[in-house]
Amino acid sequence: MNLKRPTLLFGFLATTCAMLFARWSTAAEVDSATVPFQEIDCQGTYRGHLQGVAADGKGSIFWSFTDRLVKTDTAGKSLIAVEAPSHQGDLCFHEGKLYVAVNLGQFNKPAGEADSWVFVYDADTLKEIARHPVTEVVHGAGGMDARAGHFLVIGGLPPGTNENYVYEYDADFKFVQRHVITSGYTLMGIQTATFHDGYWWFGCYGKPAELLRTSPDFKEVKRWPYDAALGIVGVAPGKFLVGRGTRGKEGHTGQLVPAVVEEMSGLKNINSR
Secondary structure, three states: OOOHHHHHHHHHHHHHHHHHHHHHHHHHHHHHHHOOOOOEEEEEEEOOOOOEEEEOOOOEEEEEOEEEEEEEEOOOOEEEEEEEEEEEEEEEEEOOEEEEEEEOOOOOOOOOOOOEEEEEEEOOOOOEEEEEEOOOOOOOEEEEEEEOOEEEEEEOOOOOOOOEEEEEEOOOOOEEEEEEEOOOOOOOOOOEEEEEOOEEEEEEOOOOOEEEEEOOOOOOOEEEOOOOOOOEEEEEOOEEEEEEEEEEOOEEEEEEEEEEEEOOOEEEEOOOO
Protein backbone atom coordinates (compact mmCIF):
# COMPACT_ATOMS: atom_id res chain seq x y z
CA MET A 1 0.00 0.00 0.00
CA ASN A 2 1.38 3.43 -1.00
CA LEU A 3 0.88 5.78 1.97
CA LYS A 4 2.31 8.78 0.13
CA ARG A 5 -0.63 9.21 -2.28
CA PRO A 6 -3.30 10.03 0.38
CA THR A 7 -0.86 12.38 2.08
CA LEU A 8 -0.03 14.12 -1.19
CA LEU A 9 -3.73 14.34 -2.12
CA PHE A 10 -4.64 15.82 1.26
CA GLY A 11 -1.84 18.34 0.94
CA PHE A 12 -2.99 19.34 -2.55
CA LEU A 13 -6.62 19.77 -1.42
CA ALA A 14 -5.59 21.77 1.65
CA THR A 15 -3.42 24.07 -0.46
CA THR A 16 -6.18 24.55 -3.05
CA CYS A 17 -8.78 25.37 -0.39
CA ALA A 18 -6.40 27.82 1.26
CA MET A 19 -5.80 29.56 -2.07
CA LEU A 20 -9.53 29.80 -2.79
CA PHE A 21 -10.24 31.13 0.70
CA ALA A 22 -7.47 33.68 0.36
CA ARG A 23 -8.83 34.76 -3.01
CA TRP A 24 -12.36 35.10 -1.58
CA SER A 25 -11.07 37.01 1.46
CA THR A 26 -9.05 39.36 -0.73
CA ALA A 27 -12.08 40.08 -2.88
CA ALA A 28 -14.13 40.95 0.21
CA GLU A 29 -11.37 43.25 1.49
CA VAL A 30 -11.13 44.97 -1.90
CA ASP A 31 -14.89 45.60 -1.90
CA SER A 32 -14.74 47.10 1.58
CA ALA A 33 -11.76 49.25 0.66
CA THR A 34 -13.23 50.64 -2.58
CA VAL A 35 -16.68 51.33 -1.09
CA PRO A 36 -16.25 52.33 2.56
CA PHE A 37 -18.72 50.83 4.99
CA GLN A 38 -19.94 54.14 6.35
CA GLU A 39 -22.50 56.88 5.69
CA ILE A 40 -21.99 58.61 2.33
CA ASP A 41 -23.81 61.82 1.37
CA CYS A 42 -24.23 62.53 -2.34
CA GLN A 43 -23.21 66.10 -3.09
CA GLY A 44 -25.99 68.33 -4.43
CA THR A 45 -29.77 68.56 -4.51
CA TYR A 46 -32.02 67.27 -7.30
CA ARG A 47 -35.55 67.68 -8.69
CA GLY A 48 -36.40 64.01 -8.37
CA HIS A 49 -35.92 61.70 -5.42
CA LEU A 50 -33.30 58.98 -5.22
CA GLN A 51 -34.30 55.88 -7.20
CA GLY A 52 -31.27 53.62 -6.87
CA VAL A 53 -27.53 53.34 -6.35
CA ALA A 54 -24.72 51.25 -7.87
CA ALA A 55 -20.95 50.98 -7.39
CA ASP A 56 -18.19 49.89 -9.76
CA GLY A 57 -15.78 48.47 -7.18
CA LYS A 58 -13.14 50.92 -8.42
CA GLY A 59 -13.96 53.93 -6.28
CA SER A 60 -17.05 55.34 -8.03
CA ILE A 61 -20.69 55.40 -6.94
CA PHE A 62 -23.62 56.03 -9.31
CA TRP A 63 -26.87 57.63 -8.15
CA SER A 64 -30.19 57.84 -10.02
CA PHE A 65 -32.43 60.82 -9.18
CA THR A 66 -35.42 60.23 -11.52
CA ASP A 67 -34.25 62.63 -14.27
CA ARG A 68 -30.57 62.99 -13.45
CA LEU A 69 -27.68 60.54 -13.11
CA VAL A 70 -24.78 61.41 -10.83
CA LYS A 71 -21.33 59.86 -10.51
CA THR A 72 -19.43 60.51 -7.29
CA ASP A 73 -16.33 59.28 -5.53
CA THR A 74 -16.70 57.22 -2.36
CA ALA A 75 -16.82 60.39 -0.26
CA GLY A 76 -19.91 61.51 -2.18
CA LYS A 77 -18.15 64.28 -4.12
CA SER A 78 -19.90 64.86 -7.46
CA LEU A 79 -17.71 64.04 -10.47
CA ILE A 80 -20.27 64.05 -13.30
CA ALA A 81 -24.01 64.82 -13.43
CA VAL A 82 -26.17 64.47 -16.54
CA GLU A 83 -29.86 64.97 -17.24
CA ALA A 84 -31.84 62.00 -18.51
CA PRO A 85 -35.47 61.35 -19.51
CA SER A 86 -37.84 60.70 -16.62
CA HIS A 87 -38.28 58.12 -15.14
CA GLN A 88 -34.77 56.75 -14.56
CA GLY A 89 -35.05 54.00 -11.94
CA ASP A 90 -32.70 51.69 -10.09
CA LEU A 91 -29.47 50.83 -11.90
CA CYS A 92 -26.49 48.48 -12.02
CA PHE A 93 -22.86 48.54 -13.13
CA HIS A 94 -21.60 45.80 -15.44
CA GLU A 95 -18.33 45.59 -17.40
CA GLY A 96 -17.68 49.30 -17.70
CA LYS A 97 -21.27 50.28 -18.43
CA LEU A 98 -24.15 51.61 -16.40
CA TYR A 99 -27.56 50.02 -17.01
CA VAL A 100 -30.69 51.86 -15.87
CA ALA A 101 -34.29 50.62 -15.80
CA VAL A 102 -36.42 53.34 -17.43
CA ASN A 103 -40.18 53.75 -17.87
CA LEU A 104 -41.36 56.50 -20.21
CA GLY A 105 -45.02 55.60 -19.67
CA GLN A 106 -47.30 54.83 -16.72
CA PHE A 107 -46.43 52.72 -13.68
CA ASN A 108 -48.62 50.23 -11.82
CA LYS A 109 -51.28 50.03 -14.52
CA PRO A 110 -52.66 47.09 -16.52
CA ALA A 111 -50.58 45.96 -19.49
CA GLY A 112 -50.38 48.48 -22.34
CA GLU A 113 -49.71 51.72 -20.46
CA ALA A 114 -46.00 51.31 -19.64
CA ASP A 115 -43.11 52.13 -21.99
CA SER A 116 -40.25 50.09 -20.51
CA TRP A 117 -36.58 50.35 -21.48
CA VAL A 118 -33.05 49.75 -20.30
CA PHE A 119 -30.79 52.74 -21.02
CA VAL A 120 -27.05 52.08 -21.23
CA TYR A 121 -24.43 54.67 -20.30
CA ASP A 122 -20.65 54.73 -20.46
CA ALA A 123 -19.60 54.52 -16.81
CA ASP A 124 -16.62 56.84 -17.32
CA THR A 125 -18.51 59.71 -18.94
CA LEU A 126 -22.22 58.96 -18.29
CA LYS A 127 -22.78 59.40 -22.02
CA GLU A 128 -25.78 57.43 -23.26
CA ILE A 129 -24.66 54.72 -25.68
CA ALA A 130 -27.70 52.46 -26.18
CA ARG A 131 -31.38 51.81 -25.43
CA HIS A 132 -33.01 48.40 -25.24
CA PRO A 133 -36.79 47.94 -25.19
CA VAL A 134 -38.01 45.58 -22.47
CA THR A 135 -41.66 45.46 -23.43
CA GLU A 136 -42.30 42.38 -21.32
CA VAL A 137 -42.10 44.58 -18.18
CA VAL A 138 -45.73 45.54 -18.66
CA HIS A 139 -46.25 47.47 -15.42
CA GLY A 140 -43.22 49.76 -15.82
CA ALA A 141 -39.48 49.02 -15.53
CA GLY A 142 -38.24 50.39 -12.21
CA GLY A 143 -35.03 48.61 -11.29
CA MET A 144 -32.47 45.99 -12.27
CA ASP A 145 -29.29 44.08 -11.56
CA ALA A 146 -26.92 41.81 -13.48
CA ARG A 147 -25.97 38.24 -12.59
CA ALA A 148 -24.09 35.54 -14.49
CA GLY A 149 -24.14 37.53 -17.73
CA HIS A 150 -27.89 38.09 -17.66
CA PHE A 151 -29.95 41.14 -16.67
CA LEU A 152 -32.88 40.95 -14.27
CA VAL A 153 -35.47 43.75 -14.40
CA ILE A 154 -38.15 44.52 -11.82
CA GLY A 155 -40.86 47.14 -11.71
CA GLY A 156 -44.38 48.27 -10.94
CA LEU A 157 -47.46 46.30 -9.95
CA PRO A 158 -51.21 47.07 -10.15
CA PRO A 159 -53.06 47.08 -6.81
CA GLY A 160 -54.45 43.71 -5.83
CA THR A 161 -51.83 41.62 -7.63
CA ASN A 162 -50.60 39.12 -5.05
CA GLU A 163 -47.20 38.30 -6.56
CA ASN A 164 -44.21 40.15 -7.97
CA TYR A 165 -42.34 39.55 -11.21
CA VAL A 166 -38.71 39.50 -12.32
CA TYR A 167 -37.98 39.65 -16.06
CA GLU A 168 -34.79 37.97 -17.24
CA TYR A 169 -32.83 39.01 -20.36
CA ASP A 170 -29.63 37.70 -21.89
CA ALA A 171 -26.54 39.80 -22.60
CA ASP A 172 -28.14 41.14 -25.82
CA PHE A 173 -31.43 41.93 -24.06
CA LYS A 174 -33.26 39.08 -25.69
CA PHE A 175 -36.09 38.05 -23.36
CA VAL A 176 -35.48 34.76 -21.53
CA GLN A 177 -38.33 34.31 -19.06
CA ARG A 178 -40.53 35.87 -16.41
CA HIS A 179 -39.98 34.71 -12.82
CA VAL A 180 -42.76 34.83 -10.22
CA ILE A 181 -42.11 35.81 -6.59
CA THR A 182 -44.89 34.57 -4.30
CA SER A 183 -44.50 37.59 -2.04
CA GLY A 184 -48.05 38.82 -1.81
CA TYR A 185 -48.85 42.38 -2.87
CA THR A 186 -46.23 45.08 -2.29
CA LEU A 187 -47.04 48.75 -2.87
CA MET A 188 -46.13 49.68 -6.48
CA GLY A 189 -44.20 46.44 -6.94
CA ILE A 190 -40.44 46.32 -6.41
CA GLN A 191 -38.23 49.41 -6.55
CA THR A 192 -34.64 48.17 -6.11
CA ALA A 193 -32.77 44.92 -6.62
CA THR A 194 -29.36 43.45 -5.87
CA PHE A 195 -27.84 39.97 -5.70
CA HIS A 196 -25.52 39.58 -2.70
CA ASP A 197 -24.46 36.86 -0.26
CA GLY A 198 -26.18 34.20 -2.39
CA TYR A 199 -29.62 35.85 -2.25
CA TRP A 200 -31.74 38.33 -4.16
CA TRP A 201 -32.66 41.40 -2.11
CA PHE A 202 -35.56 43.64 -3.19
CA GLY A 203 -36.60 47.00 -1.77
CA CYS A 204 -40.31 47.91 -1.81
CA TYR A 205 -42.43 50.90 -0.86
CA GLY A 206 -45.09 50.64 1.82
CA LYS A 207 -46.15 51.93 5.21
CA PRO A 208 -43.83 50.66 6.50
CA ALA A 209 -41.52 50.05 3.54
CA GLU A 210 -40.63 46.39 3.03
CA LEU A 211 -37.62 44.24 2.15
CA LEU A 212 -37.91 40.96 0.26
CA ARG A 213 -35.23 38.28 0.10
CA THR A 214 -35.33 35.22 -2.14
CA SER A 215 -33.10 32.33 -3.13
CA PRO A 216 -31.27 32.62 -6.49
CA ASP A 217 -34.25 30.99 -8.25
CA PHE A 218 -36.67 33.51 -6.64
CA LYS A 219 -38.09 30.94 -4.22
CA GLU A 220 -37.79 30.79 -0.39
CA VAL A 221 -39.31 34.23 0.02
CA LYS A 222 -38.79 36.21 3.22
CA ARG A 223 -40.36 39.60 3.94
CA TRP A 224 -39.42 42.18 6.56
CA PRO A 225 -40.50 45.77 7.45
CA TYR A 226 -37.25 47.45 6.38
CA ASP A 227 -36.71 50.32 3.93
CA ALA A 228 -34.39 49.60 1.00
CA ALA A 229 -36.67 51.16 -1.63
CA LEU A 230 -34.24 53.95 -2.58
CA GLY A 231 -31.18 51.79 -3.24
CA ILE A 232 -29.26 48.78 -1.96
CA VAL A 233 -25.63 47.79 -2.63
CA GLY A 234 -23.75 44.80 -1.19
CA VAL A 235 -20.20 45.75 -0.23
CA ALA A 236 -18.89 42.75 1.77
CA PRO A 237 -20.25 39.53 3.32
CA GLY A 238 -23.16 40.47 5.55
CA LYS A 239 -22.77 44.18 4.80
CA PHE A 240 -24.80 46.58 2.66
CA LEU A 241 -25.12 50.26 1.90
CA VAL A 242 -28.77 51.32 1.72
CA GLY A 243 -30.25 54.40 0.07
CA ARG A 244 -31.92 57.19 2.00
CA GLY A 245 -33.24 60.57 0.90
CA THR A 246 -34.60 63.85 2.21
CA ARG A 247 -36.72 66.55 0.60
CA GLY A 248 -36.24 70.24 1.35
CA LYS A 249 -36.91 73.62 -0.24
CA GLU A 250 -33.92 73.23 -2.54
CA GLY A 251 -34.80 69.72 -3.68
CA HIS A 252 -34.03 66.09 -2.92
CA THR A 253 -30.82 64.69 -1.45
CA GLY A 254 -29.32 61.20 -1.45
CA GLN A 255 -27.40 59.27 1.16
CA LEU A 256 -26.11 55.76 1.77
CA VAL A 257 -26.21 54.26 5.26
CA PRO A 258 -24.44 51.06 6.40
CA ALA A 259 -26.53 48.04 7.37
CA VAL A 260 -25.79 44.48 8.43
CA VAL A 261 -27.76 41.28 8.02
CA GLU A 262 -30.03 40.44 10.94
CA GLU A 263 -32.40 37.51 10.63
CA MET A 264 -35.21 39.09 12.65
CA SER A 265 -35.38 42.30 10.57
CA GLY A 266 -33.57 41.33 7.37
CA LEU A 267 -31.15 44.24 7.63
CA LYS A 268 -30.26 46.52 10.53
CA ASN A 269 -28.76 49.99 10.21
CA ILE A 270 -25.60 50.70 12.19
CA ASN A 271 -24.08 53.99 13.24
CA SER A 272 -20.74 54.30 11.43
CA ARG A 273 -19.87 57.84 12.54
